[in-house]
Amino acid sequence: MSLNDDPNPISSLEPFFNPQSIAVIGASNNPDKPGGRPVGALLSKGYSGKIYPVNPARTNINGIKCYPSLLDIPEPVDLAIISIVADKVYSALEECVSKGVKAAVIFSSGFAETGPEGLAEQQRITELSRKTGLRILGPNCLGLVNTMNGVMASFAPIVDLPPVEPRLLGFASQSGAFGSAIYAASLEKGVGFNYFISVGNEADLEFTDFLEYMIHDPNTRLAGGYLEGSKNAGKLRRVAEDALKKEKPVLIMKVGRSSAGSRAAASHTGSLAGSDIIYDAFFKQTGVIRIDNFTDLIAFTPLFQTGKLPRGRNTAIISTSGGAGVFLADLCESVGLNVVTLGDQTRKKMDTALPFFASSRNPVDLTAAFLKEPAITPVVLRALCEDPDIDIIIGSLDFPLPADHPVVGEIIDICSNTDKLVLFSPFRFPGAPADPPLAEFKRAGIPVIFETMDAIKALSNLVTYKEKLEKRTLEKYRATRRSQSKPDLDYLLKPGQTLGEIHAKEILEKYGIPVTRQALAATPEEAVARARDIGYPVALKIDSPDIPHKTEAGGLKLNLENDDQVSSSFEEIIRNVKLYAPDARINGVSVQEMLPEGVEVIIGVTRDPVFGPAIMFGLGGIFVEALKDVSFRIAPVSPGDARDMIDEIKGAALLKGVRGKPPVDVDAIADVILRVSDLVTDYRELIEELDINPLIVYPKGVKAADAMLVVRK
Amino acid sequence: MSLNDDPNPISSLEPFFNPQSIAVIGASNNPDKPGGRPVGALLSKGYSGKIYPVNPARTNINGIKCYPSLLDIPEPVDLAIISIVADKVYSALEECVSKGVKAAVIFSSGFAETGPEGLAEQQRITELSRKTGLRILGPNCLGLVNTMNGVMASFAPIVDLPPVEPRLLGFASQSGAFGSAIYAASLEKGVGFNYFISVGNEADLEFTDFLEYMIHDPNTRLAGGYLEGSKNAGKLRRVAEDALKKEKPVLIMKVGRSSAGSRAAASHTGSLAGSDIIYDAFFKQTGVIRIDNFTDLIAFTPLFQTGKLPRGRNTAIISTSGGAGVFLADLCESVGLNVVTLGDQTRKKMDTALPFFASSRNPVDLTAAFLKEPAITPVVLRALCEDPDIDIIIGSLDFPLPADHPVVGEIIDICSNTDKLVLFSPFRFPGAPADPPLAEFKRAGIPVIFETMDAIKALSNLVTYKEKLEKRTLEKYRATRRSQSKPDLDYLLKPGQTLGEIHAKEILEKYGIPVTRQALAATPEEAVARARDIGYPVALKIDSPDIPHKTEAGGLKLNLENDDQVSSSFEEIIRNVKLYAPDARINGVSVQEMLPEGVEVIIGVTRDPVFGPAIMFGLGGIFVEALKDVSFRIAPVSPGDARDMIDEIKGAALLKGVRGKPPVDVDAIADVILRVSDLVTDYRELIEELDINPLIVYPKGVKAADAMLVVRK
Secondary structure (H helix, E strand, C coil): CCHHHCCCCHHHHHHHHCCCEEEEECCCCCCCCHHHCHHHHHHHCCCCCEEEEECCCCCEECCEECECCHHHCCCCCCEEEECCCHHHHHHHHHHHHHHCCCEEEECCCCCHHHCHHHHHHHHHHHHHHHHHCCEEECCCCCEEEECCCCEEEECCHHHHCCCCCCCCEEEEECCHHHHHHHHHHHHHCCCCEEEEEECCCCCCCCHHHHHHHHHCCCCCCEEEEEECCCCCHHHHHHHHHHHHHCCCCEEEEECCCCHHHHHHHHHHHCCCCCCHHHHHHHHHHHCCEECCCHHHHHHHHHHHHCCCCCCCCEEEEEECCHHHHHHHHHHHHHCCCEECCCCHHHHHHHHCCCCCCCECCCCEECCCHHHHCCCHHHHHHHHHHCCCCCCEEEEECCCCCCCCCHHHHHHHHHHHCCCCEEEECCCCCCCCCCCHHHHHHHHCCCCECCCHHHHHHHHHHHHHHHHHHHHHCCHHHCCCCCCCCCCCCCCCCCCCCEECHHHHHHHHHHCCCCECCEEEECCHHHHHHHHHHHCCCEEEEEECCCCCCCCCCCCEEEEECCHHHHHHHHHHHHHHHHHHCCCCCCCEEEEEECCCCCEEEEEEEEEECCCEEEEEEEECCHHHHCCCCEEEEECCCCHHHHHHHHHHCHHHHHHHCCCCCCCCCHHHHHHHHHHHHHHHHHCCCCEEEEEEEEEEECCCCEEECCEEEEECC | CCHHHCCCCHHHHHHHHCCCEEEEECCCCCCCCHHHCHHHHHHHCCCCCEEEEECCCCCEECCEECECCHHHCCCCCCEEEECCCHHHHHHHHHHHHHHCCCEEEECCCCCHHHCHHHHHHHHHHHHHHHHHCCEEECCCCCEEEECCCCEEEECCHHHHCCCCCCCCEEEEECCHHHHHHHHHHHHHCCCCEEEEEECCCCCCCCHHHHHHHHHCCCCCCEEEEEECCCCCHHHHHHHHHHHHHCCCCEEEEECCCCHHHHHHHHHHHCCCCCCHHHHHHHHHHHCCEECCCHHHHHHHHHHHHCCCCCCCCEEEEEECCHHHHHHHHHHHHHCCCEECCCCHHHHHHHHCCCCCCCECCCCEECCCHHHHCCCHHHHHHHHHHCCCCCCEEEEECCCCCCCCCHHHHHHHHHHHCCCCEEEECCCCCCCCCCCHHHHHHHHCCCCECCCHHHHHHHHHHHHHHHHHHHHHCCHHHCCCCCCCCCCCCCCCCCCCCEECHHHHHHHHHHCCCCECCEEEECCHHHHHHHHHHHCCCEEEEEECCCCCCCCCCCCEEEEECCHHHHHHHHHHHHHHHHHHCCCCCCCEEEEEECCCCCEEEEEEEEEECCCEEEEEEEECCHHHHCCCCEEEEECCCCHHHHHHHHHHCHHHHHHHCCCCCCCCCHHHHHHHHHHHHHHHHHCCCCEEEEEEEEEEECCCCEEECCEEEEECC
């Protein structure tokens, strides 16, 4: 689908964010009612367009003329806010259509969230929107806020909060109450928002549509979201990729990690419960920063606002307490930042200023000496800034100085003239006000984050984001086809069928994936003939769609070296299988070339209800079954994605050669992943499941020893 | 060592906590000087004993008569606080001895933390203490605070803070600045302390001595600590075990998890950098609650103060926002709490009060309906309290009600009359004051914790602690010897020697550990003779202290079935090994019974610089080498410890039987762990390293196939 086919193009969201005129249907003078909030908020926040309260029982709302109905308004209306009982919403929407209203926000609840009847009523609304082009936010939502122009199309108490500068962050939420609480908490901590959208039941526009709007909107430099489940994973992927291109970080708090959480999320938003593991893979693949809590968003924002992306993970720590320094070093390393050993040159520079009992090692410990001699701090800071091996400097420092102390200006100067990311995370003695210089630092754009754990996590998120940005510029992170053409598989992919080894490998071969030579035999005699064709030694395997675990069924014989062994093994396999699964359908016994020993891996495909085909990689056998040590990416994948999948598993070291064995051909594994990606992209709607298990990997090359494919019903 | 041999018995610490009289040597009228703080603080915090300022340059400090020297004080002195320059400290201590002072707190810095000279001076102080019995806290410490009786023997600003009730928590810290910051932050969040001790350089008394005092002190119900490294691991273990017996939780923030952190911690306190992994094992083994941050201590305290230990991990969540409920469910499951499916009976009780659009599933979502009908909350809460399947109830609830609303009393009533742990963790809308009922709840002893993530972590810590308490009462968690006697091994354990397979297995056999039959051969002919004795098939292995990896060296031949194979393999092994390691010392080639296939595990012993012999368990081969999937416990271990070690590894599922294989004999593995524990306990000072690799495990029984032992130098 090209962007032009999108039923919800960005332009259609414009009337929500920049309406020339707003009607409030169900406007009230009672500020405790949802309909009583918007008019007052629009006025007090300086909305400069026209405001039309609508309520047949009133003539005046907040001092503005009130109309008995929408149709009585003499001028055009861009945006309608609807705050009336559920069963009157539909006809209000019809009036909106007649009036030529472009967009409607429906506060009213009583729809899908209440049961089948409400759902049916909501579906009528969806159909009306599809039919007429009227764009709808909600129902059952808190609405939308644009702090840039006073569009307070919301009844949440957040409309009363004063904005915080700079207003760079747009936030969309699938939970109204929790989302607005996040908004308020973030604002209080100094995070500046431009937009807030509570998406409610998503009868028309959904989370991703608003995310897309923000990514393409010049006012938004950073996008955040609270997500329970996406209704349009394809668009979400496209938007995430656009965001990366535009270098706008997207931070998403995706809930439903746990089984209870995922059940509750699905029932709460009525969205599909896509597997959280697949969401996680999606976030890694597209550079979306997955946050655990909104506190991660709060800490990330000031770091991002510096405009500095750390060049790497090398971190220096300055503290005034040995204990705090150790604590910080632990925190840094726990998120993958390197607390490096400092070079002699840098240490010498610091030692000129430090007293003998302080430490110029990393973490640098100024001790309480800095209290007597504040000039120590800029000397240390400058030395670290001049060290080319350092990317990040964290100061766990107190500044009990007046704001105009010369050292303060000196520190601001140093921080402003370095490309290193410098941040301060002092331990604020409770009750005591923050030291005056900290406000100066903030004003100068230097991040001051009191919540140290949040700050370190945010640093790690920022570095990971930076690495993702760099990866994007590498050729290998562009999705490329490995296979030349799309082979015709329609003759094999019959709905609902399970393809056994022979047919599944036939398909793999068409996509250029190396498979073992094999042939099906129906009798011991045939088996011997096939074995001679292939050449000894051979393996025999039962071919049955009903027997996924051949070893357990006694359906596998390896290392057969002559005709006699083949003939007797054939009979033994048939006997074993009939005992193990008397009703299993048997296509025959497959005779195969016997592969030399190698490392066994698995490449599989599962179909996620949200994201569609997801490719899995893991080490074979017990590693997958008992340790669940696997990685996922969503098709189509890039060569870089394929390499990331391989590197990501815990047992990756086993591929690099252990106990004197040579490393295996990781490129060849990546090649198979890419070809599988081609297959499931070409036949996206037909493939339910695919399993290459095992793929045997050698120091040079791979071979698929067994495979299975399930076609969708 | 029996308790009576402890050079630092608890009673000797008494004068620090309950002195009848205190002298302040270096007392000053300048409150900015360390010596200027204690006299004022002792007075203002109501210390009822005698106070004797000492300063030859003053006649009066804070209105109290000042003495020119300690020896001029006419009455006895229990505790001396010393705040003078480092080079005068020693003679002040000598005066303390002459005067019969029992305990001294040394604020002064300038000792071990400054380099070799300072260290030497500190060692003189240590010797003085050992010789005279004068107990010393410090030097280079912030001192000690007893809030129960106004003993403010500290110059930290925390002496000015008002106490918080109930004062149940005692805290010892190896970092003065960081520790007092933790104290202040915790106090502000409502945590009540009885004692705070900054242990400084630990010239005499150390962290563990103060921990022990608190564990045996009736005023302390809960002990906390900031630890960089223990100087007396044996005592730490004894104290941790005492704490468990007395059911007093010990929460320790142990830093130095990371390599940089551990280096810094070792250099900061001058303590040994024991491996953090071994500390972690120690904490698990002894039930010490390891916390990541002091915020974990802050959240734990109110939960503990309820006096309720949850019976299990089944958790019900009540929220007023679907989003918050999902978020909480995720958090709970991430720390191992079960967000269970509620039974029909409980749901029916709730449904009588809930509106149709609310949800009685877990998480229970009251929606905004509770605002109109506050009586919903007690109905839901009572239903959950009556459900025998629930252990913990978390309310993410707002209470916008007056404090005297009848619902408030009702909720307090329900919470007070249930044995379930109920806690409230509402999302506080920033800026807005907390709802009035919350203060009532707190007053009634119901935990209200705004920091939700901290609260959930604390819950998990409390449940884990409860489980540990229960385990302690089980017979299998008492350390028991498996071996009858202590065999004489002195003829084998020669300092610095590495014992190869044959001798190492000889030792294992003496401790009742099953080993493969084996015999050493020096020639091919001898090998054949040994093989016939043992019975075919056999394996041949090089026996050399210099070749730990026999396979890599070509020093291993398996499944030899006859004389010819044994003879030629012998020669091949010798050839291979000479090529691989021309200088290796070769004891011969070991002929061994060939074991049938089984699961390979490793049991090892490493010597930790702090804790001594630690026993390691892991799955064999690549699992240990590439995945580092191992567990540790410190010797001696109990049968329960041994089982925990086995269950703890990620690959534990492999022992339970995968792919149709039967489970292996886990009891037999545990038995070997216990016998190894006996061995390293008997020869604690002699064993540097031991490796049983592999131990082959069968459905019934185990056999050590190879072993190696290194004797300490």
